[in-house]
Amino acid sequence: MSPLSLEKVQQSAPPLVSLYKEAGVSLRKHGLQGQRATVYLVMDRSGSMRPYYKDGTMQHLAEQVLAVSAHLDDDGVVPLVFFSTDVDGVHEIGLDNHAGRIAALHEQLGHMGRTHYEAGMDAVLDHYLASDAAVPALVIFQTDGGPTSRRAAEKWLCKAAELPLFWQFIGFGDPDDRDFEFLHRLDELPVPSRRIVDNAGFFAAGTDPRSLCDADLYDRLLGEFPAWLAAAGHRGILPL
Known part of the structure; x- marks a missing residue:
């Protein structure tokens, strides 16, 4: 398992080259060069998320994560x-099919429900174990x-701490909102x-997440991952 080269990104997804370069800077900054991991993206489809799908914010996040x-x-x-009251859908986004992908999928998924974190978390676990x-x-x-059921979300995260998954939460909206x-x-x-180990991080990206520069976003996305890798290795969740 090896990373994709700059040349491959240039050939498959030219619009993502600058994001790929910026992500590389942050990975090196946090000592993650050479690290291998599967990257998942979980997207909220509760009713209040509608504007972020409509204005392209969710597409932009997906491209940043893909890089x-x-x-x-x-x-x-x-x-x-994609989750709301339940799992709305499990799909993929790739270098060769990223353009307009999020809006297209979102429109196919129908009703936007409530905010059940545990539904999205469980779908990730099922996919990861099956892979x-x-x-x-x-x-x-x-x-x-915040989730509809705080108790369910907290219980799920604690149980999942014994598994080789690190959860980096991102909040869209007013950073001072009590929901966060x-x-x-x-x-x-x-x-x-x-x-058993600290298996989660959180940061608020603000009411206009696209205004957060790529370098800052990547630093926040990756900032706690190295500490988890070390702790998970020490606790036997990952091989040292």
């Missing part, structure tokens, strides 16, 4: 999980608010009394 995956994975494909992956997973989990208090708490759940 990171090109460094960490070898197939140029990111599994996509027989030999590398850890970096799961980028986007939402614009739960995500801050989820990020800070104590170790080892609640979970």
Whole structure:
């Protein structure tokens, strides 16, 4: 398993070249060059998310994540999980089919429901286990608010701490919104009394996530991943 080269990205997805380069800078900055991982993207489809799909924000996030995956994975494909009240759909986005992909899929998925984190998290777990992956997973989990069931989300995250998946939550919306208090708490759940290892991070991307420059986004996406890799290795979740 080797990363995709700049030449491959130039051939398959020229519009993503600058994102690929920026992602590479951040990976090196955080000591992640040479690291291999499967990258997942989980997207919130609760009703309040409609404007972010309409204005292209969700498409832009998918392209940013795809550029990171090109460094960490070898197939140029990111599994996509759309969730609301349940799992709305499990799809993929790749270097060769990224243009307009999110809006097209979103329009096919119908009703936008409530915010059940555990539905999206469970879909990722099922996909990861079925894939027989030999590398850890970096799961980028986007939402614009707290879950309908905080108890279910917290319970699921604690149970999942024994698995080789790191959950990087991203909040779209007002950073001071009280809905995000739960995500801050989820990020800070104590170790080892609640979970075997710290398996999650969170940052708020603001009401206009596209205004966050790519370098800052990548630094926030990747900032806690190295510490988890080390802790997961120490606890036997990953081979040292």
